[in-house]
Amino acid sequence: MLEEETPGIESKIGAPDLSCPKCDQLLPNGLGIIHCVMCKSDVKVEHEGTRKKWRQEKVSCPDCSKILVVGVDKRPANLQCSACGSHFVLNPHKPKVEISCPACDRKLRMNKRPGEREVLCPACDVSFKVKF
Numbered sequence: 441m442l443e444e445e446t447p448g449i450e451s452k453i454g455a456p457d458l459s460c461p462k463c464d465q466l467l468p469n470g471l472g473i474i475h476c477v478m479c480k481s482d483v484k485v486e487h488e489g490t491r492k493k494w495r496q497e498k499v500s501c502p503d504c505s506k507i508l509v510v511g512v513d514k515r516p517a518n519l520q521c522s523a524c525g526s527h528f529v530l531n532p533h534k535p536k537v538e539i540s541c542p543a544c545d546r547k548l549r550m551n552k553r554p555g556e557r558e559v560l561c562p563a564c565d566v567s568f569k570v571k572f
């Protein structure tokens with residue numbers, strides 16, 4: 441069974457892209473204690489600028505569309521709409537990247553996750569490897 445995603449909305453603000461001090465690979469996006477998926481070490485990541493932007497981020501309530509200031513400097517954040525009272529979760533930003541298929545040059549958008557993976561181009565059916 442697939443894990444269910446927390447219902448909610450996605451933050452538009454991500455933490456800066458950082459590489460692991462131990463293995464120099466890309467770390468998953470976030471702040472606090474980040475678990476490096478490549479070398480399995482836990483790395484402490486702090487970035488005051490991102491925390492400040494997170495506090496000031498504006499989101500619209502998924503139920504009534506009211507614009508709310510988040511006021512919380514972590515992600516995920518549990519929020520309650522001041523207008524309709526509904527609860528929702530503001531999930532961490534998932535960084536996206538655009539890459540071109542090496543065979544047909546078609547632009548593909550994908551989640552930027554650390555590590556290597558195989559991608560199948562939907563346009564020309566060629567599979568190729570990407571690594572971040």
Ligand SMILES: [Zn+2]
Pocket residue numbers: 460461462463464465476477478479480481
């Ligand atoms: Zn690492």
Ligand SMILES: [Zn+2]
Pocket residue numbers: 501502503504505506521522523524525526
């Ligand atoms: Zn609302």
Ligand SMILES: [Zn+2]
Pocket residue numbers: 541542543544545546561562563564565566
């Ligand atoms: Zn292609």
